[in-house]
Amino acid sequence: MALEHALLVSLRERPGTGIELTRRFDRSIGFFWRATHQQIYKVLRRMEADGWVAASAGDSRRTERRYEVTALGDEQLRAWIATPTPPVALRSDLAVKMRGASYGDRRALLAHVEELRAEHRSRLAHFEQLEREQFPDPGSLTGRGLDTWLVLRGGIIQERFWVQWLTEYV
């Protein structure tokens, strides 16, 4: 149920249209919450109906709708952030395959693991580069900048988890 709230966070930072939100999700929050544009449009409509966000006509096209957070939406976000979060487990097809390797083609699985490891390596490198470029001095951060950095750190550490695990595997 976090998609609504992820959208609220994004819209609090800056109002935007459906497609803009979709693109913002390709970075930062998107490390930890992925969504298709269809899902985002659907949820935005519902949030509008519930009064969490308000839409205004955009300027570039007739059909464009620019959303911003209402007072109610703000309150909802605040309340949600205050509720405790149960720890969620990662769902990984790959882990299931590893566990069942005896019942399939072990050699082929190893090749896939190798590929995935390369992919995670390059994502890790990408994230680390982002960190160097955008947060050269993390010690001085506060407020939203700090929050963004901490989530990026989560992305980096997560990629390290993958690289380390898959390296043990191969």
Add this chain to the structure above:
Amino acid sequence: MALEHALLVSLRERPGTGIELTRRFDRSIGFFWRATHQQIYKVLRRMEADGWVAASAGDSRRTERRYEVTALGDEQLRAWIATPTPPVALRSDLAVKMRGASYGDRRALLAHVEELRAEHRSRLAHFEQLEREQFPDPGSLTGRGLDTWLVLRGGIIQERFWVQWLTEYV
């Protein structure tokens, strides 16, 4: 779509009833794929209809149904393990909350993070104990034992990821 296949893996190791599978999911595979008993019963019925598994009457109660993998199910599992796996991202409410901390009660969030960190710490300790007890000499493992150990390693490394990240946070 991995639940079917996770059940196949579990049933290949040993035939079992719905409730037994539910309990097996509380460990090992369950680190990476959690499911409620309702979901498991539903999927077992579908798999039976599709001919992936066969049910026989259990001994302890009239209604008990003991499932085992058919030749077709085995083939499906083998084929699935051979298909490449797209990398899936972790979905984390907590990350969204961290990212939106400016718009809520930062102090309360920190307290929750602290709690979750303690929980991950204790799970990590539990997993490490399992490893010591059940795999005193990992170097000598092969086949299914090796697979089980490697997945447990994934669970351990994942918990370390959480502890590390949340420690950076607080």
Add this chain to the structure above:
DNA sequence: CTCACCCGTGCAACTAGTTGCACAAGCCCC
């Protein structure tokens, strides 16, 4: 100018998973 293509929005149908509850069989205690 206009036609072909692209882009942003969105609907429809489907699948996966969750929540809440029901029911029957065994068990356990008096």
Add this chain to the structure above:
DNA sequence: GGGGCTTGTGCAACTAGTTGCACGGGTGAG
């Protein structure tokens, strides 16, 4: 040996997310 409790199976209703497609309004090439 009967009444309440627990356990295993499962249905029903709902929510979240995915996949595939449609449509209308620009935009740019000829």
